[in-house]
Amino acid sequence: MGRERLLHHATRRLLLLLPRSRGFSSSAGAAASSREPLHVCVVGSGPAGFYTADKMLKGHEEAQVDIIDRLPTPFGLVRSGVAPDHPETKIVVNQFSRVAANGRCSFYGNVTVGSDVSVSELQKIYDVVVLAYGAESDRSLGIPGEDLRGIHSAREFVWWYNGHPDMCNLAPDLQSTDSAVVLGQGNVALDVARILLRCTSELAATDIADYAFDALRGNTIRKVYLVGRRGPVQAACTAKELREILGLKNVRVCIKEADLVTSTADEEEIRNSRIQRRVYELLSKAATAHKGNISNDQKELHFVFFRRPIRFLPAEDGSTVDVVQLEKTCLKDGVAGKQVAVGTGEFEDLKCGLVLKSIGYKSLPVEGLPFDNYRGVVPNLKGRVLSSESENGTVESGLYVVGWLKRGPTGIVATNLHCAEETVAGILEDDKKGLFMGPGSKKQGRRGLLEILEQKNIRFVPLDGWEKIDSKEKTAGQLKNKPREKITTWDDLLMAAN
């Protein structure tokens, strides 16, 4: 990728050196130099934002892209979501760093859209505004006791061990119980279960936040339950993560053989989906492999299927969770791909002192942006923002959306690649149609943003500010044989950026 850009710069310099003669029309140079710059603002610097910036720069020679993030650090969930023991998944930041270093791209950290600068202010200074700010909230169960101490969303727990400055003070209590219940069986659920169960010596050389490493070292949790409403065929995790957790050292995996029985609809789901088939096979193998291996110093991982939570009950202190009451479920409607869990009226209690809810993220609305509260996304058609989710919704000019805010909070890093390609295709199409031209439409772009930030006295973090943070983290990490020692508070991050 760097090579492309090198060539582009070289060609430009060459064109500048060639004498411009009025009587002749020069070659491709003339077309490029007479086009106005296209000012693009991307809100959010995670994979969706960066893939959008990448495709935008490649797809439009005059695009000037500014990436804004409310954190001083870029990269979104690659930094704060991907587990510390999955460093290969973070390699993509190399590509994103090259995008940020492009001469036509600028990064502005510590700028919050919605409070520091509004969407409508951005629309006045940029031709194109792309919202890529993801999903920073959680779905809730809506059941009694959900506010008890000891119950957290998986997102909070993940942000905590990854050193996100909003969660550095979460202080989950990992020492007053031996049982943790994780609600949900997707990859995030597996991540949190794995971090709780892994020998901490295996975490020592990762970029896990130092306070989290200390807390995990002293943790008393010996049993982790992964609870799902439906069966193994519907489990939302994928093969790589499942394979990994089933192979953890010193962990006995408990899966009931009765749960593995499949219906006709299940069989059809397995036939239609390669992912489902391989996940089911892994779970089946694990059920038989671990039978009868009981050893006292082993930790336990229980896959609990066909159970949904009804309420949480407190301990004697009245404020900390002690029990999660579960209702047995069965699958109704026998239609492959649409099987729904319904309660059977049979209940059971599961004793636990820590509950992590991993039932899905949720996006937050921002003023000036239409929002579909039911689906938790910005209403859009292939990335072009619509004024509402109803049939009467019209396309909002110059406003686009990408990533989880567009599709809902599912998928992996690479899913955003194709999502960004779709949104950028829409932007380029609209540009060709002349939607960003017209009288009085000459936008200020970067200059306009800097003016606003100066007027409001916003201490933004430019790319070299992030590079200072990055360098300090790496240097501190080297002393402890870690890839980096994360800086985890707002104040420390802003100080390090200067």
Place this chain on the structure above:
Amino acid sequence: MLSRISQFGARLLRENRAASYLPNSRSSYYRGQFSQHFAPAKNTLFSTTSNHDEDPQDKDKISVTFVNKDGTEQTISIPVGMSILEAAHENDIELEGACEGSLACSTCHVIVMDVKDYNKLEDPTDEENDMLDLAFGLTETSRLGCQVIAKPELDGMRVALPAATRNFAVDGFVPKPH
């Protein structure tokens, strides 16, 4: 005189590069080498024969054609032992490689267009299959580009970059999406 030296220099570089791409263990070969333009010379081969411009085609290099999403094609020459992901990047072909060859993503997914070529490849490992599970536009002859290593039997291979609306039949074979 100057041109002779620069020709010799260019040949040195070419041979160094060809030599260092000897088949290595698949997973470690690619890691850490991606960001360098030239891999460090391991076994430097110097030829003392005459200074001709063409490299011997058959043994060290194979020809592979990439079919882009828009249908356009690019044929490149790949040294035996190099992955087609790395070769694609060296030739500015738009094949993504988010994890730089560490089997942690599916962005270098390619579709091998002739099933005969597909069958010449070693079976994917569990780790590659885990990543293929998640690949966009997966077909029955899909592989990860970082795991397809050039060897003489693959000379002439055609691979396609996946697209959402890909719909083609090559040599009578129609790949079915999973």
